[in-house]
Amino acid sequence: MPYQPPRYPHHPPTDHGARHPVIIVGGGMVGLATALDLAQRNIPVVLLDDDDTVSIGSRAICHAKRSLEYLSRLGLGDALLAKGVTWNTGRVFAGENQVFAFDLQQEPGHEFPAFINLQQYHLEELLVQACQSAGVDLRWKHRVTNATPDGTLTIETPHGPTTLHADWLLAADGARSEIRRSLNLPFVGKVFQDRFLIADVTMQAPFPAERWFWFDPPFHPGGSVLLHRQADNVWRIDFQLGWNADPEEEKRPENVRPRVQAMLGPNTEFELEWVSVYTFRCRRLENFRHNRILFLGDAAHQVSPFGARGGNGGLQDADNLAWKLAAHLHGNAPESLLDTYDAERIPAADENILNSTRSTDFITPKNEAAHAYRAAILELAANHPFARPLVNSGRLSRPATYQNSPLNTPDDTPWHAGPPPGTPAPDAPTDEGWLLRRLPPTFCALSFGPAPALGLPTLTLPPEGPAATRYGAREGDLYFLRPDHHIAARWHRPTPAQVAAAHRRALCQS
Amino acid sequence: MPELILTPHLQDPDGVFEALMNAHRDLPPEASRRLDAKLVLLLANHIGDAEVVKQAITLASAPA
Numbered sequence: 001m002p003y004q005p006p007r008y009p010h011h012p013p014t015d016h017g018a019r020h021p022v023i024i025v026g027g028g029m030v031g032l033a034t035a036l037d038l039a040q041r042n043i044p045v046v047l048l049d050d051d052d053t054v055s056i057g058s059r060a061i062c063h064a065k066r067s068l069e070y071l072s073r074l075g076l077g078d079a080l081l082a083k084g085v086t087w088n089t090g091r092v093f094a095g096e097n098q099v100f101a102f103d104l105q106q107e108p109g110h111e112f113p114a115f116i117n118l119q120q121y122h123l124e125e126l127l128v129q130a131c132q133s134a135g136v137d138l139r140w141k142h143r144v145t146n147a148t149p150d151g152t153l154t155i156e157t158p159h160g161p162t163t164l165h166a167d168w169l170l171a172a173d174g175a176r177s178e179i180r181r182s183l184n185l186p187f188v189g190k191v192f193q194d195r196f197l198i199a200d201v202t203m204q205a206p207f208p209a210e211r212w213f214w215f216d217p218p219f220h221p222g223g224s225v226l227l228h229r230q231a232d233n234v235w236r237i238d239f240q241l242g243w244n245a246d247p248e249e250e251k252r253p254e255n256v257r258p259r260v261q262a263m264l265g266p267n268t269e270f271e272l273e274w275v276s277v278y279t280f281r282c283r284r285l286e287n288f289r290h291n292r293i294l295f296l297g298d299a300a301h302q303v304s305p306f307g308a309r310g311g312n313g314g315l316q317d318a319d320n321l322a323w324k325l326a327a328h329l330h331g332n333a334p335e336s337l338l339d340t341y342d343a344e345r346i347p348a349a350d351e352n353i354l355n356s357t358r359s360t361d362f363i364t365p366k367n368e369a370a371h372a373y374r375a376a377i378l379e380l381a382a383n384h385p386f387a388r389p390l391v392n393s394g395r396l397s398r399p400a401t402y403q404n405s406p407l408n409t410p411d412d413t414p415w416h417a418g419p420p421p422g423t424p425a426p427d428a429p430t431d432e433g434w435l436l437r438r439l440p441p442t443f444c445a446l447s448f449g450p451a452p453a454l455g456l457p458t459l460t461l462p463p464e465g466p467a468a469t470r471y472g473a474r475e476g477d478l479y480f481l482r483p484d485h486h487i488a489a490r491w492h493r494p495t496p497a498q499v500a501a502a503h504r505r506a507l508c509q510s
Numbered sequence: 511m512p513e514l515i516l517t518p519h520l521q522d523p524d525g526v527f528e529a530l531m532n533a534h535r536d537l538p539p540e541a542s543r544r545l546d547a548k549l550v551l552l553l554a555n556h557i558g559d560a561e562v563v564k565q566a567i568t569l570a571s572a573p574a
Contacts, residue, residue, distance in 0.1 A: 368543065376547035386555045 002202065002273050003232065005053040006125060010141040012159035020046045021329060023153065023166035025144050025179055028055060029120055030297030030314035031172030032127035036074050037322035039134035040441070043329055046164070047136055048155065050143035054128070057274035058200045059120035060311025061230055062211075066399035066424055067315045068112040073441050073485070076126050077112075083126075084116030085229050090211040092393050094378040096218055100388045104396060109466050110427045111434040115396070117209075117230045119200075120311065144173070147182040151292055168325060169293045172314075175281075177299035183290065189283020190357060192304060194364040196278050197239040197250050201260055203270035204233060213393035215378055219262040224363050226306075226393075234273055237263065238305075240363065247277035280304035280360055282353045289342050294321060301349040306359040306394035309352040316400060317345055323441075323483035333507040340407055340508065348400035355395040362392035399424045402486060409480075409489035409502040417472025418490070425485045428467035435459075435467055442483050443503060448473040454499050482506055514565040 022038060024031045027049030035045045063071075063084065071080055088105035091098055104114035131138060142162075146154040151166035171179035180187060212227040214220070223240035230236055239259055241250055249255060256275050264270060284301035288294060297314030321341050327333040365371045380387035401423045402408065408421035419426055425446070428435045439446070444457040448468050451458050461467050463475035471479060476493040480502050489502035504510040520526060530549075534542050554563045 368540075369547075372540070372543040373547045373551075376544050376551055379544070380548055380551060387551060390551065 002271070003119070003121060003234075005056075005121060006128075008052050008128065008138065008140045010052050010139070010158065013139070013142070013155070013157055013162040015164070016162050017165070019165040019167065020044070021167045022046070022170065022325065023048065023151075023164060023168075024170040024172055025147075025153070026171065026173035026177075026297075026299065027051070027124075027128070027138065027140070028172060028174060028297065029060065029123055029127060029311060030318050031170070032124060032131055033071070033074065033315055034170055034172060034296060034318040034322055035136045035138075036127060036131050036134055037318060038326055039131065039136045040074065041322065041326035041330075043326050045136050046139065046166075047131070048139050048142040048144060048153070048164075050141070052140040054121040054124035056121075057198075057276060058230055058234065058236055060123075060308070060314075061117045061119055061228060061236055062115050062308035062312075062396070063118060063123070064308060064312045064397040064399070065110065065112045065114055066397075067312045068116065069424075069427065069436055069485070070315055070319045071123075072112070072437070075130060076123075077437075079126050080116060080118060080123070081112070083122055083231050084118035085209045085231055086113045086116050087209045087211060087229070088114045089208075090213065090393075090396075092381075092391055093212065093214040093217060094382070095216055097382060099378055099381045099391065100385075102388075109429050109470070111436065112427070115211075115308070117228050117236075119230050119232075119234065122231060144178050147171075147179040147293070149183060149291065149293070167292065168329075170296060170321070170325075171293060171299045172296045172318075173299050175298040175302050177295070179293065180285065180295065180299055183293070185285055185290070187283055187285055187302075189281060189302070189353070192280045192282075192360050192364055193243040193366075194279065194360075195241040195243060195245045195247060195250070196280065197241050197245075197256065197259070197275065198278060199237045199239075199256055199260060199275045200230070200273040201235045201237055201270045202233055202273050203235060203264070203268060205235065205264065205268060205270075207235070215374075215393075217263075220259065224393075225263065241277070245277070250277050251275050278305075282357045282360070284346075284349050284353060287342055288317075288345055288349075289338055294325075294338065294341060296321060300345075301353065303352050303356040304360040305356075306363060307352075307356050308394070308397045309356050312397040313349065313352045316348060317341075319484045320345055327483075327507060333509065337508040340405065344400070344402045344405050344407075347404070348402075351400060352397075359392050359394045407482070407488060407506045407508070409505055411490065412498075413492055415472060415490065419471065419487055421487050421489055423487050425479070425481055425487055426470050428470045430461055430465075430467055435461075436485065439481065439485060443488075443506070444481050445499065446471070446479040446481060448477045449475040451478055452494075452496050454496055456499070456503070480506075512559050512562050514562050514569065516569075 024047045035047045091101045143156045151169045209229045214225040226238040228236040288300045296317040303309045324337045377390045403422040440457045447460045449463040480489040488506040
């Protein structure tokens, strides 16, 4: 039975002209995650969405380890592991042959795998339920038609128009952001002259839960094909169509079915759940913060899908912004803390754009030389391991490291191992469960051996064992973590005053 | 930083040139182009240092 999207109730607006501390526009995965994170930090949130349901089609399906760690902190970790399809292995094929396979599982001893695949609508459903429980004011069928720089929103609803004012407006309204358009902000970058057919197919199939990528396969000569398994026996298949393909024609089931059948062979039965044709772009806003309007996810930056950097990048935006805005609204940080959202997330967006641009350039060669080099790489890679790192079918999402962040306190003594400031805190097994699960979603300390009294939640771990090894730590070492579990500072035997200074710095108080 | 070597360094230059010409002889243009691409990739991997390879790309791209 195909997926039945929930319909959420919508109500006539009753607070015309009201002012709210935080309004989020866009109830996609990024807007919902931001709303949930803020609500869990006791910030009242109004969320407006133009529809009354979750995403149509599977959309963002590959959720990276770092996203899972974030969503686990929000309370969804177990549900995602139970529902999603875990995978660590990718295979690349050229013509009829496998070129090589790769394993993204970097090392044992992490709660979450490199990736799980789960349709965006399933994740959004979980996020909506959690937002409801956390008291987020979800307003469905509220379509923002205009936004002013001071946060006044003009809204259309089935019950008539209304207006709201936001002290802080978070635009998570997607690649076609109406807020971005209202403010006339340029959204420039690169369009790839290619088209891709994306199909969700329900079938019983013998393919394993792996990422399979074909260059020029016999069932789709001249193009590339990508296959992913999702939950409920739904499979995502992407076909590269070329720039001259007619999107309307290609979307018709009678044209999609033969492509899928050629891939699966004549005896596999399948049903089409969703079909779309895309042209990919890589672009971003010059700034994500515009005074008290902040852009997140696809509204701020757009990437091609090879590498799963859109959804995962957007969730990192949410993780980065929510604690900062909450700290400011609770009176613990000056407004300048919000500038560090730009300072940290713009380099992260550029890294995602760079990687997805390079992947798309490899997948869509632009001239004879590009074709010749790609063919050369694929030929060499089949027999010679040296050429395999040159094969680019997508550089899969990695968490950003905020190595140059103004919030970091640089090491005051040399460290020879362990994650430096700016790095997301790595997980590790401990005697009482996974390390990241034991950390609160606040500023906290991770102490190897006894810590001095810091007035901070402090997790004390033994100075030997898997966690100490992963953190390069000896007796007396201490890591200071931000609420998003990025490392802000680390020391050998710090004084409480040093930790307090790093804490102030990470809140822009000094 | 390692520098791209621009002084004579290649042993048996005539023999290397002959081997290149022999490899390309009778190849249609597409195969010839692919052969050169494979050679560049093999040699770039042998060099290993990305900066040296980029210096060579810059030099090769400059107008004569």
